[in-house]
Amino acid sequence: MSLHAKFTVFAKAASRWTGNATAFGLAVLVILAWLVSGPMFGFSDTWQLIINTGTTIITFLMVFLIQNTQNRDTEAMQIKLDELIRATRRAENALLDLEEMDQDELDRMRKRYEELARVARDHVEARQRGSTTRKPPHDASG
Known part of the structure; x- marks a missing residue:
C-alpha cells in the first residue's frame, strides 16, 4: 500500500472518529481534567503551556485531515455531478469539467x-x- 493510500485510510478513520460524540466527550474530559489540575500546579505557566501546546498541535494536524476529507468529498461529488450531466439527455456536456x-x-x-x-x-x-x-x-x- 502506498503512502498516499495509507494516509487516505488514516484520514478517513480519523475524520470519522473525531466527528463523533465520543471524541467530543473525550475532548471535554481532557479540558475538565486540565482545569481541575490547575490548583495542583498553582495555575503555573507550565500548566497553561500544556493545554496551549496540545490544542495548537491538534488544531494544526486537524487542518490537514479536514482539508484531505474535504478534497476527497468534493472530488467524489464532482464525479457524481459529471455523471448526472453526462447521462442527462438535454444537459450541456461542456459543463463536465x-x-x-x-x-x-x-x-x-x-x-x-x-x-x-x-x-x-x-x-x-x-x-x-x-x-x-x-x-x-x-x-x-x-
Whole structure:
C-alpha cells in the first residue's frame, strides 16, 4: 500500500472518529481534567503551556485531515455531478469539467446561465400574466 493510500485510510478513520460524540466527550474530559489540575500546579505557566501546546498541535494536524476529507468529498461529488450531466439527455456536456476552468471562464459561464435564468423567469411571469414571450432555451448553447 502506498503512502498516499495509507494516509487516505488514516484520514478517513480519523475524520470519522473525531466527528463523533465520543471524541467530543473525550475532548471535554481532557479540558475538565486540565482545569481541575490547575490548583495542583498553582495555575503555573507550565500548566497553561500544556493545554496551549496540545490544542495548537491538534488544531494544526486537524487542518490537514479536514482539508484531505474535504478534497476527497468534493472530488467524489464532482464525479457524481459529471455523471448526472453526462447521462442527462438535454444537459450541456461542456459543463463536465467546469471546475477546471479559470475564474474568467467561470464568470462568462455564470453570466450565460444568469441570462438563461432571467429569460426563464420572464417566460414564467409572462405566462402568469397570460401573455407570451420568447420560449426559454434549455441549454447553454440555446
